[in-house]
Amino acid sequence: MHANLETVVLAPPYDMVDLFKSVPSPDVNVYNRSICEVTKQRLEAITNQQWESDQENAFFVGDLGEVFRQHLRWKSLLPRIEPFFAVKCNPDPMILKLLASLGCGFDCASKQEIQQVLDVGVESNRIVYANPCKQASFVRYAAQQNVSRMTFDNAEELHKIKKFYPDAELILRILTDDSQSLCQLGLKFGAPLHTVQHLLETAQQLDLNIIGVSFHVGSGCLDENAFCDAVISARNVFDQAAAMGFNFTLLDVGGGFPGADVKNGITFEKVAAVLGPVVDRLFPADIRVIAEPGRYYVASAFTICTNIIGRRSVTLPPAVEEEIEKETPEQYMYYVNDGMYGSFNCIIFDHQIVEPKVLMKNEVFTFGQDVCEPNFESSVWGPTCDSIDCLNKSTRLPKLEPGDWLYYENMGAYTVCAASQFNGFKKSEVVYTNTFC
Ligand SMILES: Cc1ncc(COP(=O)(O)O)c(C=O)c1O
Known part of the structure; x- marks a missing residue:
């Protein structure tokens, strides 16, 4: 409790x-x-x-102090889910230092963001390189810095990663419903579920290590049930992968959490009340669960x-x-x-x-x-x-x-x-x- x-x-x-x-x-x-x-x-x-x-x-x-309050709220309401702050949302150096001191992880989208977070003294294993389409030299940089966890959503990216960082720990970003969000990221990213089989097979042929699944319900999500549906889809992908011999250990529930400024409609409390239980119900305790909140922490x-x-x-x-x-x-x-x-x-x-x-x-x-x-x-x-x-x-x-x-x-x-x-x-x-x- x-x-x-x-x-x-x-x-x-x-x-x-x-x-x-x-x-x-x-x-x-x-x-x-x-x-x-x-x-x-x-x-x-x-x-x-x-x-x-x-x-x-x-x-x-x-x-x-407000960022700290948000962190306490997160720890209280979603204790199992580890926040990896989405740097892109506000790469303010003081915010990064604060969240680093509090033990947060970081979601980085580029070499520059990885560099900034490493410079604050964050260990490479507290970073997820959560950009499904990465510049080749940035993948090489991630390899040099031991930032091994990175997302992908297409076969071409797998070939790139095979070339520049074959030991990377890959997270398959799946497409989920983002129709209730202010910023619909699914237009650009996320593997449609019918492509998952092909991606898993490609990874197997390339001898790449996929460790789990991520999704993003869209930034400024207005419907807490979107998180629930996405977690169910992620569970299905875990099962599909297990049937092929993969042993997934990580679920990344992405961003989309509302900031404390939201006065009506969706609230963080509502999201947590849906997300926490569905994650617990579908994923055993040995599965590590992380998230990539941005707006939630700083808005x-x-x-x-x-x-x-x-x-x-x-x-x-x-x-x-x-x-x-x-x-x-x-x-x-x-x-x-x-x-x-x-x-x-x-x-x-x-x-x-x-x-x-x-x-x-x-x-x-x-x-x-x-x-x-x-x-x-x-x-x-x-x-x-x-x-x-x-x-x-x-x-x-x-x-x-x-x-x-x-x-x-x-x-x-x-x-x-x-x-x-x-x-x-x-x-x-x-x-x-x-x-x-
Ligand atoms: C991959 C990824 N993770 C996390 C976030 C942060 O989203 P939010 O600020 O809605 O929490 C974004 C925002 O665009 C993103 O693209």
Whole structure:
């Protein structure tokens, strides 16, 4: 039996807290304050500076305590399943150090990610190279570094691996239903079940070592039952392989777990309530079970603060003006200093809807408060010269001025990792805090 969620999250085992506190951060300042206090201090510092260069750049507040809370929640609700954090989701060095200290494994998609994780001091056996189609030289690199566990979903990949890393421990990624997910990865990856026999035979002919099965129900999965169906399919593949003489020892249930920011619909608790029992029912205790959560760990841990660098009042043609409500005829376009080509690429690539909140208005700090003023039809735009660079096409905001600030919560997953520097705008920096202890 394991402790219930409240017990573990509120009073986690001492050794876990000690591990958390011991995360090395010699060269990085980590505050021990709330997100509100950290942003306030940062904005006060900016306001007090006299014409410092780049002083009003957008910035993230990254809460390591929130990542730790998510880890405790995982350990409490899915104790059998070992998390291998999907680095692609947010390769922030502090997050990697924290999760490495807590004993997590890592899902890497490339040589660069493997290198980054090894550099943090993670042993090669805590890495799964979970990209079914790999560059040949990256496979060679994995071999040099003893990163032996890697996924595949096609016969050509088996031939490549035979050539460059014949001793690799292979995980067959199968295609499962991802129709209920925001990002459907099955369009690109996953062996359809009717191809499994051929892949197993090919591996046997090549004398390759397949050790288990993986799947990904799609990122941002909205239906916990997708995990259940996928585990059943994986069980069938285990049986099919056993009949051919394979001895599978690993099940990898992939990613797709919701972040703590999800307020309705699917929750991690619902997924765990389905996934834990089905895994226990279908897989004996000697089968190792791992997962590749990304969003789950980091989505709610990052808040981004953006400065309003410009405003345009929308002047409607007289005929239209007559039609709209008399009380709120004003409409505004706000321009902020991070956008769709930067951290807000999640709007396009990750299908996210982001919600602006007022952080500072006329030098009054308003984090977490409702600004009780008339609000107006508004749109929020990023800083580049491209018109696709729009964060909110239509929202309600009080009348703000250039120099005021907005903030957006739940910006930790698939944001800065895919940000470009299009138009010369730098990636937003992270200020760290720890709201756990
Ligand atoms: C192979 C693989 N594993 C894990 C993940 C992480 O998924 P999520 O952030 O939904 O947990 C992804 C995301 O694209 C992925 O491609």
